[in-house]
Amino acid sequence: MKNNKVSIIGCGNIGLSLVQGLLKENIIPPKNITVTRRNIQELAYLKEKGVRLTTDNVAAIKDSDLIVIAVKPYNIIEVLEEIRSHLKPERHLLISVTAGTTLNQIQEVIGISMPVFRAMPNISASVGKSVSCICHNNEGKKNVESVKSLFDNFGTTMTIDEELMQSATILGACGIAYVLRFIRAMIQGGIQIGFDAKTASAIVNQTVKGAAELLIERKEHPEFEIDKVTTPKGCTIVGLNEMEHNGFSSSLIKGIVASYEKIEK
Numbered sequence: 001m002k003n004n005k006v007s008i009i010g011c012g013n014i015g016l017s018l019v020q021g022l023l024k025e026n027i028i029p030p031k032n033i034t035v036t037r038r039n040i041q042e043l044a045y046l047k048e049k050g051v052r053l054t055t056d057n058v059a060a061i062k063d064s065d066l067i068v069i070a071v072k073p074y075n076i077i078e079v080l081e082e083i084r085s086h087l088k089p090e091r092h093l094l095i096s097v098t099a100g101t102t103l104n105q106i107q108e109v110i111g112i113s114m115p116v117f118r119a120m121p122n123i124s125a126s127v128g129k130s131v132s133c134i135c136h137n138n139e140g141k142k143n144v145e146s147v148k149s150l151f152d153n154f155g156t157t158m159t160i161d162e163e164l165m166q167s168a169t170i171l172g173a174c175g176i177a178y179v180l181r182f183i184r185a186m187i188q189g190g191i192q193i194g195f196d197a198k199t200a201s202a203i204v205n206q207t208v209k210g211a212a213e214l215l216i217e218r219k220e221h222p223e224f225e226i227d228k229v230t231t232p233k234g235c236t237i238v239g240l241n242e243m244e245h246n247g248f249s250s251s252l253i254k255g256i257v258a259s260y261e262k263i264e265k
């Protein structure tokens with residue numbers, strides 16, 4: 001992996017999270033990372049870290065093995081049209097993190113048979129804690145390990161069917177926003193019961209991290225762990241039931257389904 005060259009075409013929010021994840025892991029040297037966007041001056045600080053910057057997408061891919069396309073859906077066709085005649089199936093792996101654009105659509109624009117992947121990471125890639133769901137076309141079968149190795153720099157990686165990519169976008173990529181909003185609400189509650197914002201944040205952040213680690217390590221259902229915290233007639237169950245009477249689980253589920261319905265439109 002350390003000898004691989006990676007280009008991030010369209011280095012905005014998610015592209016930058018990926019670059020930060022790569023710099024943090026330090027497996028791929030910065031000189032092997034090239035990033036592009038039209039307003040490249042916005043990323044000038046990355047140059048000091050050794051990352052190569054350019055506005056020239058073609059030059060970027062010519063000097064790369066792994067090409068990550070991270071532009072918005074309304075920009076991906078023009079970017080693919082720009083680079084397609086420079087793609088080398090024997091060298092390049094093309095990976096799109098753009099939501100909603102299918103493998104078939106990408107394949108149609110590039111017009112050549114080569115390994116094409118879609119990946120859905122989230123912004124915690126910047127601290128190496130993302131979950132990335134990936135899928136690939138037929139030609140990509142033999143390259144799964146290479147793409148997995150790249151995305152393992154950002155956290156954990158799992159291969160899914162392409163038909164679940166929209167769901168992965170909602171649960172994993174949008175999901176981080178739902179969790180952050182939950183954390184914000186807990187902090188607000190913490191301030192109301194006596195903590196300053198900084199202390200409340202420290203307690204809540206670690207509590208959320210602890211809850212997630214508990215489930216990841218023990219592989220138990222959340223309710224199994226909740227049962228250990230809820231003393232009969234105690235304060236936890238009173239609080240939890242009050243939250244449920246106010247639609248806590250229902251509002252989360254409805255929000256996830258609303259996001260899914262929006263992405264499917």
Ligand SMILES: NC(=O)c1ccc[n+]([C@@H]2O[C@H](COP(=O)([O-])OP(=O)(O)OC[C@H]3O[C@@H](n4cnc5c(N)ncnc54)[C@H](OP(=O)(O)O)[C@@H]3O)[C@@H](O)[C@H]2O)c1
Nearest residue numbers: 010011012013014037038039070071072073075098099173
């Ligand atoms: N944000 C997330 O959490 C997240 C997570 C997973 C997947 N995604 C998906 O990733 C895609 C990008 O999302 P984002 O939030 O990162 O958007 P973003 O912040 O707008 O980033 C897209 C970048 O593409 C650049 N760009 C546009 N046209 C270009 C071109 N022709 N050549 C080179 N660069 C170009 C833009 O910069 P210039 O205008 O300077 O060119 C911009 O910085 C979306 O499809 C999104 O669904 C996002």
